[in-house]
Amino acid sequence: MLSAFFIHIAVIIVIYAILAVSLNVAVGYTGLLNLGHIAFFGIGAYTSALLTKNDVPYIMALLASGIFASVFGWLLAKITSRLKGDYLSLATLGFGFVVYAVMLNWSKLTRGPLGIAGIEKPNIFGWYLKGSGSYLIFASIIAAIIIFIIYKIVKSRYGRLLEAVRDDAIGAQALGKNIYKLKIQGLMISAFFAGIAGSLYAHYISYIDPSTFFISDIIVIFTIVIVGGLASLRGSVISAIIILGLPEMLRFVDLPSSMIGPMRQMMFAVILILILMFKPRGLFGKIDLE
Amino acid sequence: MLEIKNIKKSFGGVKAIKGSDFIIEKNKVTALIGPNGAGKTTLFDIIAGLTRPDEGHIIFEEKDITKKEPHKIANLGISRTFQQVRLFKNLTILDHLQMVEDNKDMGLLKNIFTNKKRSDKKYEQVLENFGIKRTLDTYISDLSYGQRKLLQIAMTLEKSHKLLMLDEPVAGVNKVIQSDIENLLLKLKEENETILLIDHDMEFVRKLADHVIALDAGVVICEGTPDKVLKNKKVLEAYLGE
Numbered sequence: 139m140l141s142a143f144f145i146h147i148a149v150i151i152v153i154y155a156i157l158a159v160s161l162n163v164a165v166g167y168t169g170l171l172n173l174g175h176i177a178f179f180g181i182g183a184y185t186s187a188l189l190t191k192n193d194v195p196y197i198m199a200l201l202a203s204g205i206f207a208s209v210f211g212w213l214l215a216k217i218t219s220r221l222k223g224d225y226l227s228l229a230t231l232g233f234g235f236v237v238y239a240v241m242l243n244w245s246k247l248t249r250g251p252l253g254i255a256g257i258e259k260p261n262i263f264g265w266y267l268k269g270s271g272s273y274l275i276f277a278s279i280i281a282a283i284i285i286f287i288i289y290k291i292v293k294s295r296y297g298r299l300l301e302a303v304r305d306d307a308i309g310a311q312a313l314g315k316n317i318y319k320l321k322i323q324g325l326m327i328s329a330f331f332a333g334i335a336g337s338l339y340a341h342y343i344s345y346i347d348p349s350t351f352f353i354s355d356i357i358v359i360f361t362i363v364i365v366g367g368l369a370s371l372r373g374s375v376i377s378a379i380i381i382l383g384l385p386e387m388l389r390f391v392d393l394p395s396s397m398i399g400p401m402r403q404m405m406f407a408v409i410l411i412l413i414l415m416f417k418p419r420g421l422f423g424k425i426d427l428e
Numbered sequence: 429m430l431e432i433k434n435i436k437k438s439f440g441g442v443k444a445i446k447g448s449d450f451i452i453e454k455n456k457v458t459a460l461i462g463p464n465g466a467g468k469t470t471l472f473d474i475i476a477g478l479t480r481p482d483e484g485h486i487i488f489e490e491k492d493i494t495k496k497e498p499h500k501i502a503n504l505g506i507s508r509t510f511q512q513v514r515l516f517k518n519l520t521i522l523d524h525l526q527m528v529e530d531n532k533d534m535g536l537l538k539n540i541f542t543n544k545k546r547s548d549k550k551y552e553q554v555l556e557n558f559g560i561k562r563t564l565d566t567y568i569s570d571l572s573y574g575q576r577k578l579l580q581i582a583m584t585l586e587k588s589h590k591l592l593m594l595d596e597p598v599a600g601v602n603k604v605i606q607s608d609i610e611n612l613l614l615k616l617k618e619e620n621e622t623i624l625l626i627d628h629d630m631e632f633v634r635k636l637a638d639h640v641i642a643l644d645a646g647v648v649i650c651e652g653t654p655d656k657v658l659k660n661k662k663v664l665e666a667y668l669g670e
């Protein structure tokens with residue numbers, strides 16, 4: 139029982155680590171304060187669930203969820219290409235709401251608030267991921283690949299350009315760099331991996347409904363990114379473990395079950411406030427945003 | 429090489445440029461002078477595509493570039509500095525020097541899979557040439573104001589270019605760096621670079637410029653040789669104020 143519980147928490151941490159690392163590409167590296175990141179997570183989850191329900195092989199569905207999410211990343215980037223700062227953030231928040239509303243109201247496709255149940259467990263060339271143990275291994279492998287790819291991107295000369303756009307977009311333009319293209323690509327990369335995380339989530343929980351992807355959950359992902367530090371991949375991963383793991387320890391303290399929920403929320407807030415007060419750049423962050 | 433044709437620009441109610449017309453000739457140093465708020469920087473921004481003019485045209489090498497995007501204009505060979513230095517504060521000197529080298533960094537896939545070896549020697553030589561006594565791995569946030577200014581000039585020159593536009597390159601730096609930069613500009617003149625320069629030091633303008641254009645409210649009030657323009661009554665009045 140106990141180990142099953144730990145494995146469950148570990149799977150969730152792995153999925154949120156991918157979400158946080160991918161959000162960091164947009165926010166920390168490219169400087170796009172995207173408050174609608176969770177929409178990409180949702181788009182990935184629904185894409186994968188619906189495709190496999192229609193007999194598309196799991197691996198194809200997994201890839202499709204990334205590709206479909208990044209198409210929406212492209213769309214969001216196009217719509218917001220001339221916006222900056224607060225206006226950009228507001229528009230991305232709006233995007234998150236719209237995607238949520240579509241999931242809720244396009245009942246023919248998404249079954250609306252009823253959600254989609256019975257999402258199959260992945261079968262990867264004969265490796266049937268029935269138990270949570272094997273799912274943890276699979277999700278960890280995917281996460282490792284994703285983090286490796288993102289690491290290669292941000293450490294490359296191309297990654298430096300994303301950072302240049304973040305630090306001074308006009309200065310980057312004066313050097314002949316197409317900042318519109320860079321912003322679009324930054325958001326597409328970010329969305330792609332969030333979509334993959336969505337697929338991993340859907341096939342793990344095997345049931346999704348719009349409430350999982352409501353905009354308020356972006357706070358969790360943002361807390362992970364900020365506590366870990368902007369533009370730090372290691373920070374996002376370690377922070378996901380702390381932020382999602384620590385509150386679970388409450389279960390082992392003798393508390394009435396009605397207290398656990400509120401206590402968890404409080405710990406969350408306390409960690410965020412402590413970090414903002416004493417280490418505003420986060421645990422591993424090296425950069426300041428304006 | 430560059431033609432400014434009847435450029436007008438207002439910000440809200442402020443008519444910053446009431447109508448500018450002039451020509452920058454190839455292999456010549458042209459100085460743009462005028463009192464604070466005369467619209468010199470605004471003209472630079474319009475040429476670079478950062479600010480859209482309300483009226484008029486910018487012609488660069490016979491092509492109309494008025495509506496082109498800033499990065500495209502930069503890639504045509506217009507290389508500039510900013511009055512307020514624009515560098516990337518969380519990146520290193522090396523990152524900056526690599527960025528101006530070419531646009532190969534724009535390719536996502538090519539850059540993930542190829543790991544180009546650092547050619548430190550070349551970049552260290554640039555730092556030495558420009559008198560920046562820091563290592564390549566120094567972050568911009570650790571540089572002094574003068575060093576930032578030098579690095580920006582170094583980048584503007586290292587970037588492949590046909591026309592250099594320098595917005596007050598010596599403003600705010602100490603006397604030593606100032607004379608370094610001025611000597612560098614004199615050398616560039618000897619090398620026949622095409623330069624458009626904004627500067628407030630009239631003695632230096634006299635020494636460096638082939639042609640001087642005096643602006644007030646974005647209108648050319650006098651142009652010609654340094655001797656002619658710097659003696660002109662309207663120019664002196666504009667500088668001394670009403």
Ligand SMILES: Nc1ncnc2c1ncn2[C@@H]1O[C@H](COP(=O)(O)OP(=O)(O)OP(=O)(O)O)[C@@H](O)[C@H]1O
Binds near residue numbers: 439440462466471
């Ligand atoms: N983005 C802007 N918004 C509003 N007004 C502006 C803007 N940019 C410039 N101005 C105004 O346009 C006028 C010209 O400014 P500009 O910076 O071009 O002058 P300048 O000749 O470069 O002056 P200085 O010698 O002080 O650098 C000024 O009155 C300035 O206040």
Ligand SMILES: [Mg+2]
Binds near residue numbers: 468469470511
């Ligand atoms: Mg100016």
